[in-house]
Amino acid sequence: MSDLRVAVLGVGIMGADHVARLTSTISGAHVAVVNDYLTDKAEQIAAGLPGCRVVADPLDAIADPDVDAVVLATPGPAHEKQLLACLEHGKPVLCEKPLTTDVETSLEVVKREAELGKRLIQVGFMRRFDHEYAALKAMLDSGELGRPLVLHCAHRNPAVPPSFDSAMIVRDSLVHEVDVTRFLFNEEIIAIQIITPSANPGAPDGVADPQIAIMRTASGKHVDVELFVTTGVAYEVRTEVVAEKGSAMIGLDVGLIRKTAPGTWGGQITPGFRERFGQAYDTEFQRWVDAVRHGSSTGNYVDGPSAWDGYAAAAVCEAGVQSLNSGKPVEVTMVARETIAGA
Amino acid sequence: MSDLRVAVLGVGIMGADHVARLTSTISGAHVAVVNDYLTDKAEQIAAGLPGCRVVADPLDAIADPDVDAVVLATPGPAHEKQLLACLEHGKPVLCEKPLTTDVETSLEVVKREAELGKRLIQVGFMRRFDHEYAALKAMLDSGELGRPLVLHCAHRNPAVPPSFDSAMIVRDSLVHEVDVTRFLFNEEIIAIQIITPSANPGAPDGVADPQIAIMRTASGKHVDVELFVTTGVAYEVRTEVVAEKGSAMIGLDVGLIRKTAPGTWGGQITPGFRERFGQAYDTEFQRWVDAVRHGSSTGNYVDGPSAWDGYAAAAVCEAGVQSLNSGKPVEVTMVARETIAGA
Amino acid sequence: MSDLRVAVLGVGIMGADHVARLTSTISGAHVAVVNDYLTDKAEQIAAGLPGCRVVADPLDAIADPDVDAVVLATPGPAHEKQLLACLEHGKPVLCEKPLTTDVETSLEVVKREAELGKRLIQVGFMRRFDHEYAALKAMLDSGELGRPLVLHCAHRNPAVPPSFDSAMIVRDSLVHEVDVTRFLFNEEIIAIQIITPSANPGAPDGVADPQIAIMRTASGKHVDVELFVTTGVAYEVRTEVVAEKGSAMIGLDVGLIRKTAPGTWGGQITPGFRERFGQAYDTEFQRWVDAVRHGSSTGNYVDGPSAWDGYAAAAVCEAGVQSLNSGKPVEVTMVARETIAGA
Amino acid sequence: MSDLRVAVLGVGIMGADHVARLTSTISGAHVAVVNDYLTDKAEQIAAGLPGCRVVADPLDAIADPDVDAVVLATPGPAHEKQLLACLEHGKPVLCEKPLTTDVETSLEVVKREAELGKRLIQVGFMRRFDHEYAALKAMLDSGELGRPLVLHCAHRNPAVPPSFDSAMIVRDSLVHEVDVTRFLFNEEIIAIQIITPSANPGAPDGVADPQIAIMRTASGKHVDVELFVTTGVAYEVRTEVVAEKGSAMIGLDVGLIRKTAPGTWGGQITPGFRERFGQAYDTEFQRWVDAVRHGSSTGNYVDGPSAWDGYAAAAVCEAGVQSLNSGKPVEVTMVARETIAGA
Incomplete structure (x- = not known):
């Protein structure tokens, strides 16, 4: 089977990472086309990759017959139009979150893909592929913990860019825990409340940081998330499921920790x-x-x-x-x- | 640059793993030739890989002009002849340990490569590439711990094949800690003693397990290694360096743990x-x-x-x-x- | 200085523990009087302690001139009257929580003690004396973490007596975290909300377990508490402070864990x-x-x-x-x- | 039962600690007599304790009819004579290690007590009373780990007094691990070897530090001990038993960690x-x-x-x-x- 010819749209920090990933790490694909509204940036990246071209218009890149699949790392507001073009040309697309920037256009994209009758769009919630989240999901699916009841999350960044505002903490940080909740529990979230404690003195003026999100799922499970993006310490993403027969935690920098009967805590030793x-x-x-x-x-x-x-x-x-x-x-x-x- | 065409010689458990690795994980290379003294096994593996052929004689595979590089996963006694053939044909080779099965032939291989004036042989001591060992090595090289003084290692397997004997614990298990010592300390080992405590009741009859290896390096550093291959528990490989300004441990299933002044222990939180x-x-x-x-x-x-x-x-x-x-x-x-x- | 002569009122599980503690562990005090509404129980305990008498009426025990101090381990509804008697006779008293069973009588007790002009009443919130809580408090007071912002608590029991009801989770479990919050933050709690997720299948019929308490302090700090009293696992009491310059956790069965700049986690090694x-x-x-x-x-x-x-x-x-x-x-x-x- | 009247002989750092312990922590005993060759020191301590006298000669203190029991915190060379006096007067004695300073006199003391037909002498190997060692011992005695095979110990001090010499590392530090080995394994040590790696640059001139002790017990169990008394870090005492069915470690500042089938590591959560x-x-x-x-x-x-x-x-x-x-x-x-x- 020949290598997949991929067009990467948007080669900012994230997109450039993905170009490097497809080039040096991923087997079975290579970057055939790059595109960015900053043409110089695109040219510079293409120059370092034998067989890679710049295509100036993202819609042309999507339509290109020598492009098999698309990676979308463009700004959120561009996603709707580009996703619809991918659907139109039948091009599989891996789209960095968000799908689109509002609920109505997201729903429109869902409907258009459904009409096509084949799945072409994947959204970049990468945590589902993290080995700790995967282990936690497997543990829940195994039934070892019984019915899950409560999910505690913490999402901490050492710092954020100066332009960060209070709503971005919801849209860009909490969005990951929204997907984690849906992934782990296989059900929708039906209500949400954001609590704003008095702010961290180190947060930018006017930014409500930390925030606490309280969510409730369709079956009544409770989820709380501490969002704190100016900790000054490190990047910490922690998740704990409390369930009928025990609890399990990831993100403590020590692998998955389970607490189950009869009263022990601990992790797994590598089997081989x-x-x-x-x-x-x-x-x-x-x-x-x-x-x-x-x-x-x-x-x-x-x-x-x-x-x-x-x-x-x-x-x-x-x-x-x-x-x-x-x-x-x-x-x-x-x-x-x-x-x-x-x- | 075109993909490297690799010949994998020996497709037992280890060699088959390497075929899969080169096919699905590694970028820039593919398996062009496989060989095994069990021809059926080689045929079966080649059948699943488009563009991969079986070559019946390992020396023919090495000589093949359409082979750019060789992976040696054949039994140890075959290594000497195959390595010399690689040198003769100027083929780069990644050789699973041991280099050869005795000191004299190992030295012979070293000399022959040295005469060629280019480095073609890499030995498969994979621990040097493990992220924990790499972190420990980086910490030592940074000077943060000062001069290393003592190395404690443990190497535990849950079980071994029935054919395992006492000397294999030295040749197949301890050999990794020998390389780790040389890697971490950048110096040679000058003396060794193997202590055999009373044996584990669960060890095969006549096998001295556990064993304790006591080694001394050229500059007088002490190394001790617990080798225990029938623990029944799991695969545990632990390494602790005790140094002038503190100590650091890996292999506790919790990442690198450092103990340095002023009296704290702990690890690193992921920075981003x-x-x-x-x-x-x-x-x-x-x-x-x-x-x-x-x-x-x-x-x-x-x-x-x-x-x-x-x-x-x-x-x-x-x-x-x-x-x-x-x-x-x-x-x-x-x-x-x-x-x-x-x- | 002669030993303190203590009257222990109520010798159920808790009171009997306290009798044993005063007899075998505590220096400078002994149990001179015991009392219980189950006279047999009191007689049995007194029989094992040389020099210990039973006094049938708790108020007589409080008034007894040969009693220097009182330990109240009687049921909550009896506390008000007994505390007022202690104040009247000027007897120091260590009162198991709750002070009294409602806010009005608690306030009355506070006022009566204030009128006396000397402090005689201590309430049994023993967590303030736990070495981990003490270490956490010391760390906060030291300023190392900067201004505290958020407190996450979990309070889990493996099981509760059959008579346990939803309100007792608030009054008997949450009450400890209420005191911990006030102890750590040195300020009052001004608002509270109890969230009831769908219940643990293993909880008694009609009991809302787990519960999530959301509290806010006078200065706007956020506190959340998971209360879960039928986990089937073990007794877990966990507390994490998230602050301006880092965070610290206790109750993970590994001592106090701090996460502070520059991106490390860990604990303290015993200094000597x-x-x-x-x-x-x-x-x-x-x-x-x-x-x-x-x-x-x-x-x-x-x-x-x-x-x-x-x-x-x-x-x-x-x-x-x-x-x-x-x-x-x-x-x-x-x-x-x-x-x-x-x- | 009236309080035990204890004579504390030697009130240097250790003895003074024991005086405080008997006064404020221990129930059922008080310090009736203190003695020290520095009379001022003894006077000063006695002055702060109501009912406590100084007795100038330690043998007089032992003979005193108003002394029920003796704590020996005098220098090791004084122990032999004082222990024999305790035996002569039938006084129970808690003797700080060492029993005496050489093997012959130690044996003499053993024989004299044996002739008396009652046990009067306890030696201050306090680690047997540490909750972690007690938990490890209980785990071994329970049979959960099967037959013990190997014991790894580390004994690290941040620093030692200037007068410390190489032999004191054996006599004053290793002696604890000697007792721990005998306590955990219930058998005698039959051979020992001390290895001296090249010395820590921070160790005093001429002091062989670190040292590695290799010991073998009567039944063939292996024990190794790292002794390192100038680490500059903290006080670390670590012990790991490797046994037929798993291993267990204490002293990692996280309580007892067990590694047992089927491949998990972890500790115990407090049950209540x-x-x-x-x-x-x-x-x-x-x-x-x-x-x-x-x-x-x-x-x-x-x-x-x-x-x-x-x-x-x-x-x-x-x-x-x-x-x-x-x-x-x-x-x-x-x-x-x-x-x-x-x-």
Whole structure:
């Protein structure tokens, strides 16, 4: 199967990240087209990617027959028109949140896709793909915790851009917890209340920060969310489900913590080397592939342990086996590295 | 730059994992050739990969002009001959540990590569690429902990195959801590002692498990390693450096824990959303690309939040902003999903 | 100074605990009088305590000239009358919560004590004395966290008696968090809302459990409390302060966890042996004193490590010092214990 | 039963701590006699304790008919003679470690006590009374972990007095782990080796710090201890038992952590309020008793929440119950505190 030819619309911070991701990390796709209202930015990015063109008009990029799929990282107000174009041309699209900037146009997009009879639009609520959220969801779906009752969330940013206002805390921060709630509980939210405690002295003038959101789902589950975007500390996203048979937390920087009968708390130990070191193997291979691809120009096809490292390990293990057999300390015998030119 | 054409020699558990990794995860490379002494196994794997051939003799695979690089996942005793062939044909090779099965042949391989004057051999000590080990190494290199003095390691497996013997605990388990020691301390190990406490009742007859390895480095640093391969619990790999100005531990399932003056312990909070959710974005994109590539046969180009999810989030946030402005609870207004056929 | 002669009124579960505490743990006081409306219970407890009498009427006990101070562990409805009697006779009183069962009588008690011009009444909000709450309070008072903004609490019981009703969750559970809020923030609570999510299937019929309390303090700080008294798991009391310069949590079974700039989380390591082992010393001494006091009847004046244990330690350390000097393993030389009759 | 009259011999840092402990914390005993070779120090301490005398000669103090029991906090070289005197006069004695300063005299003391036919000597290995060690011991004795195999210990001090030498690390620090090993495993240590890595740059000249002790018990269990007394960080005492069915650790500042099948790690949640708040109740009562005993001079018989605190809690809970019934936010009604003079 040939690689997917993707058009990335909008190459600001987020879009540029996605270009890099599709180029260096994702298998089976490459960036064929980039577009941005800042043409220079688009040109600059395309210049670094062999086989990537700039298309000046986002609608042209969507219509382009040599584009198989679209990533939307344009500003929210542009989404409606671009999403409808994707639907019109039958192009699958991964759309950064928000879908659109208001409820009516969002509903319109939903209806138009439904009329087409095939699903083309995915929205970028990436938390559903985070391994901790996935583990929490799996735990809930397994029934281990029984019926969920309450969800506590905290969403803390160290700082926000100067233009941030009170409503953006709802639209840009809370929106993630809205999706998390719907994802974890498989039901809609039917009521919401925003509480504004007296503000953090460090928040910009006039911005109500922190805020507390209180939500209620269709079946009566309670959700509370602390939103605090000027903590000065770090990026903390924490989620705790309290359920009929126990509770579970993620986001404490220590993996999923469960508290279940009979009175213990704790997490999971990695069951095997694949789970523990899967990331290490992936990184090792990617860095090796990259080194080999550039090897003809550098003369070095290695980015990691060398043959010498393999030799040294063999020498120590050899001595170890001798000690195992004799029960006595053993000196390690190795040639001096400098006696081998080039090693 | 065109994709690297890789030959994977040996497609047992490890080699098959690497084939999958190169195919679905790694960018810039694909598996062009597979080989195994079990020909059926190789045929079966090649059949699932478009453009992948079986080559019956591993040395032919190495010599093949349409192979750019080699992954060695064959049994250890085959490594020497295959590595020398890679050197002869100038093929970069990623060799699963051990380099070779004894010290003399390992040294021979080192010398031959040194004579070539370019580095072609990388050994698969993957822990150097693990994010916790990398963080620990970075911390040591930064000088924050001062001079390292002692290294405590534990290497625990829940179980091992029936054929495991006492020396394999040294050669196959301890070998990783040998490399970790050399990696973290940048110096050679000069002496080793293996202590065998009374054995775990659950260990196979005659196998000395657990074992304690005591090592000393050139500059006099002490390393101890608990090796215990029949714990029945889980896979635990723990490493603690004790240094002049504090200590740091990894492998407690809670990230890197540092203990430094003035008397606090703790870890790092994720500084931003890229660090916290980078993996989520990667997974999101890979799954979306995969869904889109198969969309023409399934009619579904989405594997994640749908347009409806975007609409629902918009509706809740809209109500949230109303509550923010009014200070009162607000009901969420949404159309019923079943009124839109296909949504 | 002679011991305080205390009257304990009410010797149910709580009162009986307090009798034991005053007898075996607290220095400088003993139980001189017990009283309970179940006279048998009181008689039984008094019989086990040399010098302790039963007084049938609680008001007589309060008035008794041989009673220096009173502990009130009677049911709440009895408190008003008994507290007023304590004030009348000038007797210091430690009163289990609630002060009285309604606001008007509580205020009356406050006024009567104020008229006396000396403080005689202490209320049993024991959390203020818990080392974690004390550490959290000290941290807030130190200014390290800046201005507190939000308080998140959880109060979970594994189960409650069958007679528990929805209002008791407020009066008997929430009351502790009410006091904790006032203690930590040094200000009054000015508004409260109780939210009742759909109930835990395991809660008794008609009992709204869990409940969420939302409170606001005079200066606008937000407090939320999850109250959940039928979790089936364990007793969990958790408190997190979110403040201008960071946050801190207690009750995660891991001591006080602080999250402060620049992006780290963690706790305090015990600074010295007194802090680490103070409890051990106290327990050691109390058990030794108890053993010695009963030694004449048992012939054993020891409840801990014996002379033999001291000898064995000396033998090992002696060998250790030899090894330190020689750099070689040393066998430990000890006589066989059975060669010394009675050792 | 009347209070035990205790003679404390040696009132340096440790002895003075024990005097305070017996006076303010321990129930059923008081300090009747103090002694120190620095007579001024003894006089000063006795002056602050009603009913406490100085006795100039420690042997006179032991022989004193008005002394029921002895605490030995004198220097180690004085122990032998003083312990033998305690045995001669039949006085129970709690002796700070070491029992005596060499193996021969320790054995002599053991024999003399054995001849008496009653146990009078307890040695101050206080770790056996620490709640974490007690929990670890209980876990081992329960059989939950199966047969113990390996013990890893770390003993770290931030700093030591200038006079500290290499042998004191064995005699004064390791001695605790020697006793812990014997306590946890119920068997003797039969061999020991001290390893001296290259020294911490911050250690005093000529002091071998850190040291690694390797010990073997009678049944073949392995014990290793890192001893490091100039860490500059904090006081850390850590112990991990690795056993047939899992492992358990204490001393990580997070309580006992167990790792047992099927692959989870974690701790225990406090089962109930007595376990969670027992210390708080004890502290509450002790501070209340102390306040009441001094109340006649201060006019204040309270050291904790006041009647006003009880009233405020009642007012908030009253409003809470109204909100529970109405489902609406409720303002809290309270009188202003300043309207009640003296409240």
